[in-house]
Amino acid sequence: METSNYFEFFSPVKINSGDQALSTLNYELEQLHVSRPLILTNQTLDELNILDLLLSSITKIEINPRQIIKTIPNQATLEIVKKASQRYRDLGCDGIIALGGEAIIDTAKGVNLIISEKVDDLSKLTGIETAHGDMQPFIVIPTTSGTGSEAALSAVISDQKSKNNLEFISSKLMPDLAVIDPKMTFTLPPRLTASTGVDALVHAVEAYTGLQTNPLSDAYAIAALKLIGKNLEPLVNDVNNKNYRVAMNNAALMAGIAFSNSHAGIIHAIGDACEKISEVSHGDALAVLLPHGMFYNLKFEYCRNSYQDILLALEDTEKFVNTKAEDRALMAVDSVVGILSELRFLAGIPVRLEEIGVKRSDFDRIVDKAMHNSALLNSAGQVKREDIKSILEAAF
Amino acid sequence: MKYLHHLIDKFILSILGRSFIILKDKDSRVDKELAYLPDYFNIAIAVEKSGAYIVLKKEESELKYCGYRSSPENIDLKIYFKDEEFAYQVLAAKEGIRQAFSEHKLMVEGDLEYAVSVIYILELVEAYIMSDDFAERVLTYNFNREMSRLQLVLSALLLFREKGEI
Numbered sequence: 039m040e041t042s043n044y045f046e047f048f049s050p051v052k053i054n055s056g057d058q059a060l061s062t063l064n065y066e067l068e069q070l071h072v073s074r075p076l077i078l079t080n081q082t083l084d085e086l087n088i089l090d091l092l093l094s095s096i097t098k099i100e101i102n103p104r105q106i107i108k109t110i111p112n113q114a115t116l117e118i119v120k121k122a123s124q125r126y127r128d129l130g131c132d133g134i135i136a137l138g139g140e141a142i143i144d145t146a147k148g149v150n151l152i153i154s155e156k157v158d159d160l161s162k163l164t165g166i167e168t169a170h171g172d173m174q175p176f177i178v179i180p181t182t183s184g185t186g187s188e189a190a191l192s193a194v195i196s197d198q199k200s201k202n203n204l205e206f207i208s209s210k211l212m213p214d215l216a217v218i219d220p221k222m223t224f225t226l227p228p229r230l231t232a233s234t235g236v237d238a239l240v241h242a243v244e245a246y247t248g249l250q251t252n253p254l255s256d257a258y259a260i261a262a263l264k265l266i267g268k269n270l271e272p273l274v275n276d277v278n279n280k281n282y283r284v285a286m287n288n289a290a291l292m293a294g295i296a297f298s299n300s301h302a303g304i305i306h307a308i309g310d311a312c313e314k315i316s317e318v319s320h321g322d323a324l325a326v327l328l329p330h331g332m333f334y335n336l337k338f339e340y341c342r343n344s345y346q347d348i349l350l351a352l353e354d355t356e357k358f359v360n361t362k363a364e365d366r367a368l369m370a371v372d373s374v375v376g377i378l379s380e381l382r383f384l385a386g387i388p389v390r391l392e393e394i395g396v397k398r399s400d401f402d403r404i405v406d407k408a409m410h411n412s413a414l415l416n417s418a419g420q421v422k423r424e425d426i427k428s429i430l431e432a433a434f
Numbered sequence: 435m436k437y438l439h440h441l442i443d444k445f446i447l448s449i450l451g452r453s454f455i456i457l458k459d460k461d462s463r464v465d466k467e468l469a470y471l472p473d474y475f476n477i478a479i480a481v482e483k484s485g486a487y488i489v490l491k492k493e494e495s496e497l498k499y500c501g502y503r504s505s506p507e508n509i510d511l512k513i514y515f516k517d518e519e520f521a522y523q524v525l526a527a528k529e530g531i532r533q534a535f536s537e538h539k540l541m542v543e544g545d546l547e548y549a550v551s552v553i554y555i556l557e558l559v560e561a562y563i564m565s566d567d568f569a570e571r572v573l574t575y576n577f578n579r580e581m582s583r584l585q586l587v588l589s590a591l592l593l594f595r596e597k598g599e600i
Binding site for chain 2: 042044045046164165166167168202204205207248249250301406407409410411412414415416419420
């Protein structure tokens with residue numbers, strides 16, 4: 039199997055993280071020369087007063103209610119991107135603020151592409167590095183920690199007419215600023231906190247074991263794994279604890295930076311396929327598939343070596359030292375299983391695909407979809423259809 | 435040296451494109467993967483963005499080779515390398531195309547799922563043309579050819595090229 043001796047690493051996002059991060063917004067908007075931002079969010083965040091928290095932090099510029107779009111759906115679509123872009127042009131906006139989770143952030147990325155590339159049909163820009171214009175100032179304020187979208191160079195936008203998901207990968211999609219304030223994620227219940235935490239865990243594990251692993255993204259992935267190992271279970275047990283919350287927000291961000299640069303792998307590819315074909319939650323699918331995907335990767339020496347480091351990051355040094363070198367990779371999988379079992383006990387995260395609504399009759403279509411996910415090209419070995427089927431069977 | 439690499443890139447890419455067509459009828463794996471692409475689908479592959487592209491057309495389940503075209507239009511999927519030297523690494527069998535993709539050396543304009551399909555096929559075609567060692571290293575399994583290398587290259591060189599508009 040080939041491994042890499044060349045890598046590219048790109049992470050230009052300014053990150054303001056922690057207590058009072060929101061209060062830096064006035065300064066940052068001025069620095070970015072934004073006086074009329076378009077704010078994208080959804081109704082739920084408005085009802086939870088998260089939007090009010092944002093608006094009360096912006097005191098130096100006036101926000102007209104028309105500058106706020108609260109109707110972003112749970113999946114970014116071409117239709118909402120087009121509508122938001124039109125609003126941006128009509129109001130003469132000069133920057134974008136995405137307040138929310140992945141769908142809202144992806145919608146904002148789509149708006150930025152349409153405005154900056156001066157196109158009407160976003161579908162013409164699908165692919166890798168298709169954007170070349172100067173992007174609009176773009177601020178992301180995540181309200182879920184896990185997706186790492188605030189630091190990711192990709193966006194998935196659904197074309198509901200053709201029922202296709204359009205994938206955009208470009209360094210131009212990265213925001214200028216990510217504001218990560220624990221206040222914005224306090225409202226996440228234990229179940230969602232667990233699920234998004236697992237999402238970050240998958241990102242870090244796959245970034246560390248993919249073909250494009252490199253010293254820089256490795257540093258982010260291992261730092262994220264250390265934080266996840268120490269803070270995910272305590273946070274799910276005590277979702278209002280600020281220290282745990284900040285730690286997990288930072289872990290998700292770092293895992294996002296890591297996987298943006300060294301790609302995801304087989305677990306992500308199958309999880310995405312389950313989400314698209316069986317319409318199950320992405321986080322739930324990943325939680326179920328993670329140990330099975332890691333177990334599959336144990337057959338590659340290269341992954342076994344990486345898993346030893348993962349064991350050290352997730353557990354204490356004593357456990358690492360007391361485990362025989364040849365058993366450490368397996369113990370890393372065991373450690374992940376331990377975290378997932380605890381999360382099941384605390385928050386009821388699923389452990390079987392059947393439990394979340396994946397049907398065995400969906401398997402062939404899931405395999406087909408997963409085989410054509412670009413993340414699979416980055417996975418160890420030459421993943422074959424039978425490999426994916428066996429993981430699905432084991433996880434069912 | 436750069437000019438030599440340029441010539442090698444152009445020649446191998448042309449052989450790859452032509453072999454693509456031959457293997458559609460001769461190799462079940464290539465045929466199966468091509469079935470994933472929609473009908474009336476045009477693919478263009480180049481060693482660099484501004485260079486000439488080989489163009490392949492899928493039409494009524496048949497695959498046609500249109501040869502090299504400059505700035506081709508009506509293309510559904512464009513794949514090119516970030517730099518000609520990156521292309522040389524792949525086309526001279528020094529690196530697998532999957533690895534190049536992972537390393538951000540390949541650029542794609544169009545649907546990524548279809549791009550993955552084309553990458554799978556290119557990987558198989560390369561394994562046919564290149565040495566057994568390379569095939570084993572890149573594919574990581576015992577690769578069996580469903581037609582001989584010599585037969586493939588000869589058929590590819592004699593392949594009829596479609597003319598006219600894409």
